[in-house]
Amino acid sequence: MRESIIMKIHYGTALGAVALVAVHILMRMSQKFSDSLQYQNVITNYHFLPYALMLEAILILLSVHGFNGLRVILLELKQGSTYEKMINYGSLAAMAILIAYGSRTILMAGMGVS
Amino acid sequence: MAVVEAPKPSEESNTKTSSQPNTITLRIARSNPSEGQEPSFSEFQIPVQKWTTVLEAILYVKQNFDHSVAVRYSCRQASCGSCGMKINGRPALACYTKVSELNSNVITVEPMNNFPIIRDLAVDFKQLISNHKKMKPFIIREDSEVTPESKEFIQTPQDLEKFLQFSYCIKCGLCNSACPTMATDTSFIGPQGLAQAYRYVADNRDKGKDDRLKIVDDSHGIWRCHFAGSCSQVCPKGVDPAMAIQLLRGYLLGFRK
Ligand code: HEM
Ligand code: SF4
Ligand code: FES
Numbered sequence: 001m002r003e004s005i006i007m008k009i010h011y012g013t014a015l016g017a018v019a020l021v022a023v024h025i026l027m028r029m030s031q032k033f034s035d036s037l038q039y040q041n042v043i044t045n046y047h048f049l050p051y052a053l054m055l056e057a058i059l060i061l062l063s064v065h066g067f068n069g070l071r072v073i074l075l076e077l078k079q080g081s082t083y084e085k086m087i088n089y090g091s092l093a094a095m096a097i098l099i100a101y102g103s104r105t106i107l108m109a110g111m112g113v114s
Numbered sequence: 115m116a117v118v119e120a121p122k123p124s125e126e127s128n129t130k131t132s133s134q135p136n137t138i139t140l141r142i143a144r145s146n147p148s149e150g151q152e153p154s155f156s157e158f159q160i161p162v163q164k165w166t167t168v169l170e171a172i173l174y175v176k177q178n179f180d181h182s183v184a185v186r187y188s189c190r191q192a193s194c195g196s197c198g199m200k201i202n203g204r205p206a207l208a209c210y211t212k213v214s215e216l217n218s219n220v221i222t223v224e225p226m227n228n229f230p231i232i233r234d235l236a237v238d239f240k241q242l243i244s245n246h247k248k249m250k251p252f253i254i255r256e257d258s259e260v261t262p263e264s265k266e267f268i269q270t271p272q273d274l275e276k277f278l279q280f281s282y283c284i285k286c287g288l289c290n291s292a293c294p295t296m297a298t299d300t301s302f303i304g305p306q307g308l309a310q311a312y313r314y315v316a317d318n319r320d321k322g323k324d325d326r327l328k329i330v331d332d333s334h335g336i337w338r339c340h341f342a343g344s345c346s347q348v349c350p351k352g353v354d355p356a357m358a359i360q361l362l363r364g365y366l367l368g369f370r371k
Contacts, residue, residue, distance in 0.1 A: 004331045004366040075333060076299040084333070 013065035046109035143224040169208035184234035195284035200224040226291035245307035254322030280313035289345035301334035305345035305355035312358035
């Protein structure tokens with residue numbers, strides 16, 4: 001992929017995350033913080049489909065942004081074609097694994113398994 | 115042949131001013147990596163006047179104390195880009211830095227960071243020149259050959275203004291030596307090359323924009339700039355590579371055509 005496309009995704013995911021994390025924080029402020037962490041409240045949130053979808057979107061945006069950012073840092077730290085290939089594929093794998101693990105939590109809580 | 119004699123310290127006493135000491139300590143970093151010689155410093159007491167430049171102080175050492183000090187210079191007037199070095203920790207041209215402006219009795223000169231050292235103050239410019247060449251630093255167009263029938267390519271003052279500042283680059287490498295990305299990313303094109311890519315892309319006589327944008331849009335290209343801005347701080351010619359990089363990015367992000 002061209003670096004400019006990757007960086008457009010990087011900036012785009014950052015902007016998307018700012019918007020969605022703002023919504024996420026505002027929703028938490030609709031009640032007292034300690035209440036919002038009550039077991040029943042948390043489960044209710046996951047059962048509310050639009051909110052669960054938003055959490056999933058934040059998960060994807062920040063996994064892509066965070067691991068691409070880490071990829072950039074590591075590419076600048078050391079150079080070499082084998083190393084750079086490992087970093088590029090490694091960060092894709094890390095994104096996939098984190099998204100899969102986070103989605104598992106959202107799905108399980110959403111379907112009432114815990 | 116004219117014989118240039120070093121000024122004798124006694125002749126200097128009548129130029130002494132209260133703010134300016136007329137003897138300074140010049141510390142020169144010495145090393146010779148190819149001979150395995152570890153970096154060390156040689157210290158010299160040098161008579162200076164208000165107008166003495168750091169390069170003149172170094173040449174005084176070569177004339178009077180130690181001819182083996184390795185330093186690269188040519189024009190002595192901030193035009194050739196040869197004499198870049200770290201002066202009291204800051205990258206600058208030795209011929210364009212007066213001792214008196216440093217406000218210190220001790221002047222330390224070291225080779226520029228982010229370049230391989232050849233010996234003492236002389237560093238290797240191979241990578242800078244090769245990155246500069248990769249940017250195709252010339253006007254690209256089909257009819258670029260001027261024939262007896264052809265006219266010059268017309269350009270308005272406004273067209274010129276778009277790139278003029280960036281064409282003042284003398285390839286001294288100070289920007290690259292100040293760049294924090296260059297310190298670890300050995301494949302990074304660097305502010306010098308990126309600024310030159312912009313200089314030609316912004317020139318309305320040039321038709322090589324797509325070529326150059328492809329070259330800088332690389333994993334070690336334009337995106338590895340993180341806006342530290344130190345390149346523009348140290349540029350002795352007012353080139354402002356940091357701005358050139360952001361303007362060049364505008365083409366890749368679709369803000370500019
Ligand atoms: C939501 C607010 C965020 C915004 C607006 C944002 C914006 C940005 C931008 C513009 C860059 C590029 C900087 C550059 O090229 O110099 C960047 C880099 C980076 N971001 Fe974020 N980011 C945000 C959140 C995060 C989070 C939560 C993480 C961690 C999971 C993260 C990890 C990184 C990393 C590791 C880099 C690479 C470091 C760098 O390039 O300087 N960011 N971010
Ligand atoms: S941009 Fe300025 S600092 Fe960099 S090489 Fe050119 S003249 Fe020197
Ligand atoms: S000697 Fe030419 S720039 Fe300093």
